[in-house]
Amino acid sequence: QKEVEQNSGPLSVPEGAIASLNCTYSDRGSQSFFWYRQYSGKSPELIMSIYSNGDKEDGRFTAQLNKASQYVSLLIRDSQPSDSATYLCAVSPSGTYKYIFGTGTRLKVLA
Amino acid sequence: GAVVSQHPSWVICKSGTSVKIECRSLDFQATTMFWYRQFPKQSLMLMATSNEGSKATYEQGVEKDKFLINHASLTLSTLTVTSAHPEDSSFYICSAPRSGSGETQYFGPGTRLLVL
Numbered sequence A: 001q002k003e004v005e006q007n008s009g010p011l012s013v014p015e016g017a018i019a020s021l022n023c024t025y026s027d028r029g030s031q032s033f034f035w036y037r038q039y040s041g042k043s044p045e046l047i048m049s050i051y052s053n054g055d056k057e058d059g060r061f062t063a064q065l066n067k068a069s070q071y072v073s074l075l076i077r078d079s080q081p082s083d084s085a086t087y088l089c090a091v092s093p094s095g096t097y098k099y100i101f102g103t104g105t106r107l108k109v110l111a
Numbered sequence B: 001g002a003v004v005s006q007h008p009s010w011v012i013c014k015s016g017t018s019v020k021i022e023c024r025s026l027d028f029q030a031t032t033m034f035w036y037r038q039f040p041k042q043s044l045m046l047m048a049t050s051n052e053g054s055k056a057t058y059e060q061g062v063e064k065d066k067f068l069i070n071h072a073s074l075t076l077s078t079l080t081v082t083s084a085h086p087e088d089s090s091f092y093i094c095s096a097p098r099s100g101s102g103e104t105q106y107f108g109p110g111t112r113l114l115v116l
Helices: none
Strands: A011-014 A019-025 A032-038 A045-050 A054-058 A061-066 A071-076 A085-092 A105-110 B004-007 B010-013 B019-025 B032-038 B045-051 B067-073 B076-081 B090-097 B105-107 B111-115
Touching: A011 A019, A019 A032, A019 A085, A019 A105, A032 A061, A032 A071, A045 A054, A045 A061, A045 A071, A045 B105, A071 A085, B004 B090, B010 B019, B019 B032, B019 B090, B019 B111, B032 B067, B032 B076, B045 B067, B045 B076, B076 B090
Parallel strands: A011 A105, B010 B111
Antiparallel strands: A019 A071, A032 A045, A032 A085, A054 A061, A061 A071, A085 A105, B004 B019, B019 B076, B032 B045, B032 B090, B067 B076, B090 B105, B090 B111
């Protein structure tokens, strides 16, 4: 069974610090990886997508992918209280639009 | 970015009634849409894949006769919860991939269903 695993948290970081969120997946054939942010009571919103090994940066966010280790992470620099949310890792198997979601990591940024 | 809407945003109904939820892609066409369900403090669980012009594909454990899906056009999919019961109370979210954006899915705002 294809799985995506995340530490449920909560992960607490002080304001201004770097938050590091991790995700592992079991399907070695997966090609597309996504990070979504979900505020309580709201639907997920896309933060970043990553398809190739290495780092991808967008503003304060950096996604890192290591397909050999089946690991994808999200770094949030200069964390703000408004970043407090649940971060969902989603993995898309090759050739399909379907996502497999992790359980999400709840991030708390302390002012 | 791509916009997906859902209607209604919340609904309260009596046990035994049916509820229809609409999902629309507002600025792009979507031959495929996805329906998810999310219970409190849990992650999104894919219920089914809605396919324009053909039958929906349901995930294991999801009753296709209870959760009716109709992909009526390239911009509209509907989910009908038939004979709803309190255990069907949940947050229902649809999503759609937009061609040319990889496999990125754009999510609707969700519909919160409460069955009394």
